[in-house]
Amino acid sequence: MADSAADKVDFDLVTPLNLVASEEVDMVVVPGGAGDFGVLPGHAPLISTVRPGVVEVHQGGSVTSRIFVEGGFAEANAERCTVLADAAQLVDEIDAGAASRRLDAAKEAAGSAGDDGKAAAETELRIAEALVLAAGAGGDVH
Amino acid sequence: MAGLKELKTRIDSVKSTQKITSAMKMVAASRLRRAQEAAEAARPFAERMERMIAGMVEGLGSTEGAPPLLVGTGRDEVHLLVAMTSDRGLCGGFNASIVRSVRQQIAELESIGKTVKVLCVGRKARDQLRRDHGDKIVDTFEDIGRTAVTLEDARKVTARIVELFDAGEFDVCTVTYNRFVSAMTQIVTPQQVIPVSIEDEAGGEEAASGVIPAATEFEPDDDVILKVLLPKNLEVQILHGLLESNASEHGARMSAMDNATRNAGEMIDALSLQFNRTRQAKITSELIEIISGAEAV
Numbered sequence: 001m002a003d004s005a006a007d008k009v010d011f012d013l014v015t016p017l018n019l020v021a022s023e024e025v026d027m028v029v030v031p032g033g034a035g036d037f038g039v040l041p042g043h044a045p046l047i048s049t050v051r052p053g054v055v056e057v058h059q060g061g062s063v064t065s066r067i068f069v070e071g072g073f074a075e076a077n078a079e080r081c082t083v084l085a086d087a088a089q090l091v092d093e094i095d096a097g098a099a100s101r102r103l104d105a106a107k108e109a110a111g112s113a114g115d116d117g118k119a120a121a122e123t124e125l126r127i128a129e130a131l132v133l134a135a136g137a138g139g140d141v142h
Numbered sequence: 143m144a145g146l147k148e149l150k151t152r153i154d155s156v157k158s159t160q161k162i163t164s165a166m167k168m169v170a171a172s173r174l175r176r177a178q179e180a181a182e183a184a185r186p187f188a189e190r191m192e193r194m195i196a197g198m199v200e201g202l203g204s205t206e207g208a209p210p211l212l213v214g215t216g217r218d219e220v221h222l223l224v225a226m227t228s229d230r231g232l233c234g235g236f237n238a239s240i241v242r243s244v245r246q247q248i249a250e251l252e253s254i255g256k257t258v259k260v261l262c263v264g265r266k267a268r269d270q271l272r273r274d275h276g277d278k279i280v281d282t283f284e285d286i287g288r289t290a291v292t293l294e295d296a297r298k299v300t301a302r303i304v305e306l307f308d309a310g311e312f313d314v315c316t317v318t319y320n321r322f323v324s325a326m327t328q329i330v331t332p333q334q335v336i337p338v339s340i341e342d343e344a345g346g347e348e349a350a351s352g353v354i355p356a357a358t359e360f361e362p363d364d365d366v367i368l369k370v371l372l373p374k375n376l377e378v379q380i381l382h383g384l385l386e387s388n389a390s391e392h393g394a395r396m397s398a399m400d401n402a403t404r405n406a407g408e409m410i411d412a413l414s415l416q417f418n419r420t421r422q423a424k425i426t427s428e429l430i431e432i433i434s435g436a437e438a439v
Contacts, residue, residue: 012186012190014186014187014190015187016184016187016293016296016377016378016381017180017183017184017187017293018183018184019183019186019187022186032361033361033362034361034362037361044359045358045359046358046359046360046361047194047197047198047358047359047360047361047364047367048360048361048362048367049361049362049366049367049370072374073194073367073370073371073374075190075194075197077358082190082193082194084187084190084191084194084374086293087293
């Protein structure tokens with residue numbers, strides 16, 4: 001543990017329903033609420049919101065997996081990076097058709113939503129937009 | 143002594159009851175496996191969420207000016223008790239033990255002069271509490287986790303709790319649910335969710351004066367994060383309770399139905415014995431009649 005902690009980040013991605021990923025990685029890039037940030041070993045303690053987008057896991061200089069998250073929180077410190085996502089799925093498994101249908105539905109809902117449902121509809125719209133973007137770009141959103 | 147025909151009818155009826163209970167046991171067993179997996183899969187999130195909040199409290203140093211969801215309203219006059227039960231019965235002491243615990247909590251709180259309100263999850267809590275505490279029930283949720291507990295179920299319950307809290311309807315919220323240990327054992331667990339109970343909070347505050355709190359950065363800033371994180375935390379705790387309760391329900395039903403199936407088996411054996419004895423007695427008495435009739439000629 002002491003050896004690996006020096007050059008690896010203990011990365012966990014969890015949703016309320018399951019543990020999506022738990023591994024030791026070289027670097028992880030998280031779509032933070034105030035901009036993307038990368039976490040390398042020895043990162044300063046940070047707690048950030050996460051916007052809908054793609055979490056990238058880097059191993060040995062290349063991206064080994066891309067995971068779409070629907071927002072949540074991230075906590076990083078010198079040894080660890082934990083992402084608490086509302087929902088998550090692998091970018092490779094996103095169904096582009098379903099994603100664009102979801103975007104259409106979200107647009108419609110956002111247009112017709114009253115004051116009560118407005119915030120929820122806009123959140124859903126942002127998630128759907130990010131999902132379509134992630135699906136279209138094959139996860140390469142940068 | 144009961145006639146042969148009556149005995150036969152009883153044996154048949156117990157047999158068909160046994161078929162039903164054994165089918166219910168099978169169904170509960172398969173649902174239990176799924177519910178248990180779901181409950182276990184949800185644990186890591188709850189654990190990490192707790193760790194993050196504990197870290198934030200430590201980072202904040204003082205609890206002054208923190209959101210009420212975290213530190214409470216500063217009073218503890220009105221208590222909201224959330225009772226998590228099932229919609230359907232035939233699951234042994236599952237619902238009764240929750241209701242008993244809630245009743246006890248109500249009695250204790252009222253004896254020290256607090257006001258109590260009850261939020262029921264599941265029809266059974268409402269049905270059993272309605273008689274003596276009907277005036278305290280503020281709302282009831284039904285059809286939670288009929289097929290499987292979802293995030294939406296937890297959101298519905300949480301939204302209602304937050305709505306009540308924001309309206310100043312209560313100061314302290316305690317959730318009572320069955321924690322799943324095994325199919326045979328479920329432990330009734332009252333858990334305070336508002337204000338957030340962090341185990342070493344008192345110790346943490348003491349330590350904060352001596353030790354420099356972790357210089358954690360917040361993005362965008364701590365107020366914004368807490369504002370989103372706390373309702374999310376509540377949602378996760380409710381979800382956790384619902385999942386545990388759901389697994390416990392199926393576990394309790396499985397053991398109850400297993401017992402019922404066994405009892406029915408014993409009853410069938412006893413009745414069959416009685417049936418055979420009666421039949422023998424009848425044959426014997428018929429023979430005696432024939433023999434004594436022949437002798438008399």
